Amino acid sequence: MPSAKRSKIAAFGSAFPEQVLTNLDLEKIVDTSDQWISERTGIRERRKLRDNEQNSDIAAAAALQALERAGVSPMEVDCILGCTTTPDRWMPSLASAVQAKIGANNGATAYDVLTACAGWMTGLQAADAYVRAGVYKNVLVIGSEALSRFLNWKDRTTCVLFGDGAGASLVTPANVGDPGEILELIVHSDGRYGDILDLPGCGSQMPPSLAVLENNLQYIRMNGQEVYKHAVRNMVAVCEEALARRKLTVEQIDWFVPHQANIRIIETVGKKLNFPTEKVAINVHKYGNTSAATIPTCFDEYVQTGKIKRGDLVLMTTFGGGLTWAGGIVRW
C-alpha cells in the first residue's frame, strides 16, 4: 500500500444504549441527589446497557454508521482498533467481537487499545501513523464502553459519574488540506499515578476470588480530587503543546471538544486556555463520562447538528486512568 501524506477522519458514527438512567433514578439507588450531581458534575442523565446488551453491540452499531457515512464496506476495512477499558471479554478483544458483528471478514487486523478515557485519541494516533506509513488504508477507531458493568452501584462517589456509549471513526489516507485532516496528535502517560483511578480486581494481580468480590475490587475506584487536579493541569498543558507544535493560537481554533467527564473540569480547562464558552462542545449532561467514547460521540453530535462545519479547526483533549492524557487538532 502506498504511504499517504496525511490521514483524515472520513466519518464518525455513534451509538448509545436506549435505557436512560436519570439523577432522579439514582436517588432511589444510592444516597445522592439530583442537585449534588448536577452542581458538581453537570450530569443529568446517562445511558445504561440492558443485561442482554454488550459493549460490542453499540461498538458495532457506531462502526457501521461511520462506514456507511464514508461509503466504505466492512470488507474494505484493514484494521479495527477497539479503544476500551470494558471489553465484552478479556479475550478475544472488543475489536475482534466487532469484526464478527460488522462482517469485516477479510482478515483485517483487530486489537484493543487500553488507555482508559484517552483510548480513542491513542487509537487515532496509531491509525494516523498506520495510514501515513502505508501499513493500512481503512482503519476503524472505536471508542466504546460498558462502564455500567464495572461500577459499584452502592458507591455514590463513582456510580453517578459514568455511562455507556460508543463513538467510531474511520481513518483513511488524505492529502494536505483535505476535509477531516488530522493535523496533530499527542498522547502522554505517567504510570506513577496509576493508583488514583483504577480497576484493581479480576486482573492477573488479583484474580477473581471471594475476597476480591467482598471488597468490591472488581469495580472502578477513584480519588476524585487527585484526578481533578491532574486532569486540569495535564489537559491544559497538552493543548498548549499541540497548539504550539502547529503554531496556532486559541483564537484560530473554531471548536474545543474536551473529554466529557465533568462540567467543572471542562469549564476550568476552557477558562485557563481562554476559550469563550460558545466554542466549547458539551454533551456530558446527557451521557455522563463514557470514557473512550466521549470525544468521538461529542464531535459527531456537533457535526450532525451543524455546529462544527467543514473547514473548522477543532482542538480535542482528554484525560484518564494510567494516568493518560492527550491533545489533538483536526481540520474538519
Ligand SMILES: CC(C)(COP(=O)(O)OP(=O)(O)OC[C@H]1O[C@@H](n2cnc3c(N)ncnc32)[C@H](O)[C@@H]1OP(=O)(O)O)[C@@H](O)C(=O)NCCC(=O)NCCS
Ligand atoms: C468526583 C467529584 C465530582 C467530587 O467532587 P468533590 O467536590 O471533590 O467532592 P468530595 O469528594 O470532596 O466530596 C464532598 C462530599 O460529597 C459527598 N459525595 C460524594 N459523592 C456524592 C454523591 N454522588 N452524592 C452526594 N454526595 C456525595 C462526599 O461523601 C463528601 O461528603 P463529606 O464532606 O460528608 O465527606 C470531583 O472530585 C471530580 O470531578 N473529580 C474528577 C472525577 C473525574 O472526572 N473522573 C474521571 C476522569 S477520566
